[in-house]
Amino acid sequence: MKLLQAKSLKGTIEVPADKSISHRSIMFGAIANGTTIVKNFLRGEDCLSTLNGFKQLGVPIDDDGQTITIQGVGFNGLKAAKTPIDLGNSGTSIRLMMGILAGAPFITTFYGDEYLNRRPMNRVMLPLNQMGAHLTGHDSTEYPPITIQGTSNLQPVHYEMPIASAQVKSAILFAALQAKGTSTIIEKEPSRNHTEQMIKQFGGTIEVENKTITITGPQTLTGQTVIVPGDISSAAFFLVAGAIIPNSQITLKNVGINPTRTGILDVLERMNAQFELSQIDEQNESATITIQTSQLKATTIEGSDIPRLIDELPIIALLATQAYGTTIIRNAEELKVKETNRIDATCEELSKLGAKITPTEDGMIIQGPCQLHGGKVDSRGDHRIGMMLQIAALLTDETVELEKANAVTVSYPQFFEDVKQLIQEV
Numbered sequence: 001m002k003l004l005q006a007k008s009l010k011g012t013i014e015v016p017a018d019k020s021i022s023h024r025s026i027m028f029g030a031i032a033n034g035t036t037i038v039k040n041f042l043r044g045e046d047c048l049s050t051l052n053g054f055k056q057l058g059v060p061i062d063d064d065g066q067t068i069t070i071q072g073v074g075f076n077g078l079k080a081a082k083t084p085i086d087l088g089n090s091g092t093s094i095r096l097m098m099g100i101l102a103g104a105p106f107i108t109t110f111y112g113d114e115y116l117n118r119r120p121m122n123r124v125m126l127p128l129n130q131m132g133a134h135l136t137g138h139d140s141t142e143y144p145p146i147t148i149q150g151t152s153n154l155q156p157v158h159y160e161m162p163i164a165s166a167q168v169k170s171a172i173l174f175a176a177l178q179a180k181g182t183s184t185i186i187e188k189e190p191s192r193n194h195t196e197q198m199i200k201q202f203g204g205t206i207e208v209e210n211k212t213i214t215i216t217g218p219q220t221l222t223g224q225t226v227i228v229p230g231d232i233s234s235a236a237f238f239l240v241a242g243a244i245i246p247n248s249q250i251t252l253k254n255v256g257i258n259p260t261r262t263g264i265l266d267v268l269e270r271m272n273a274q275f276e277l278s279q280i281d282e283q284n285e286s287a288t289i290t291i292q293t294s295q296l297k298a299t300t301i302e303g304s305d306i307p308r309l310i311d312e313l314p315i316i317a318l319l320a321t322q323a324y325g326t327t328i329i330r331n332a333e334e335l336k337v338k339e340t341n342r343i344d345a346t347c348e349e350l351s352k353l354g355a356k357i358t359p360t361e362d363g364m365i366i367q368g369p370c371q372l373h374g375g376k377v378d379s380r381g382d383h384r385i386g387m388m389l390q391i392a393a394l395l396t397d398e399t400v401e402l403e404k405a406n407a408v409t410v411s412y413p414q415f416f417e418d419v420k421q422l423i424q425e426v
């Protein structure tokens, strides 16, 4: 696909719904008792994988095009699926559903596409097996297809997490809700806390003190209405575009601003980007953000920054190509086990367009500012790499061709239309 070009971007975008919260709204709706209504659900491929997965597990779910209605069956009401469940490209679906199914006394098999089937699962299988479930990977590896023999006799766990991961934390929390007794999870660094928030929203009890989470099971949850805010990880592409494309001003409405997700706003501030928040809704953790073309300076991104912006690092790398000085990203080795190795993908694909970017063991080093040029690039089947490359292409007059452009449907099906809508004819 030939990518779009622009001399200036102006206008307003309503960013798509948050992917992490959309997944969890279906999961909580399914395991709660009673009806859950989800408004502004993200109909991207990943969240539809979760939705279809729970239908296969016997949960009645209806989508009238406006709202999703889930008739919750409770943890005990899930039924064995008749066939293995295909979770497509979605790491969140497979890892969180492993935690839920660990407590279901039947066999479930999950598999995915060629990318998901290469992602490591020991991080989730080890603590869940410690709790008494029996999870195994394909051919004695840690890779999908994953077979789960769940048990109605899950034991609580004390688990010190070796990596910062919301998916691992959430899988253990879903299992701990079903175990008899008190579990404690100690996070390496705080990661997104949507699961903890939704346990409370659905009537459960959980205590969080700094990096220590305490939860006592078994618990019964009750169906709720969930209004999903916009996804800051999707907004990130336009936050960066607004800052780096000349003569631009973009307003992003209904952006989720949960503090465990706003690392990119801190980085934009440190890099001197000109943006402001308005219409802040504390209850729904959302705001309108307006950003304009900015003179940027380099920064260092590391440590506790990383989990708060892990999915934004490819687009932040592009931002850094337009900033004065050397930007260093470190402690981000987790990028290697996403939909692709995002350190290699970001560095190799941006280098094809002339960026001065070098991979390191746990991140990248970027020299800016740099004039990008045309070329042939590849999303490598990774939605975030594909969207980052489209924003990069806006910076050059030369043609940029993108392979596997449809990867964006995973999290942002109308991405290219939204970019087109902002382009000014000059």
Ligand code: SPQ
Binding pocket: 019, 020, 021, 046, 089, 090, 091, 092, 093, 164, 165, 166, 167, 168, 170, 192, 310, 311, 334, 338, 339, 384, 411
């Ligand atoms: O679901 P998936 O494929 O893992 O999605 C990604 C993404 O870029 O959309 C990562 F590839 O986001 C993860 C994120 O990196 C979503 C997520 C969540 O909803 O809990 C948590 C993060 O992963 P992790 O491994 O750090 O827990």
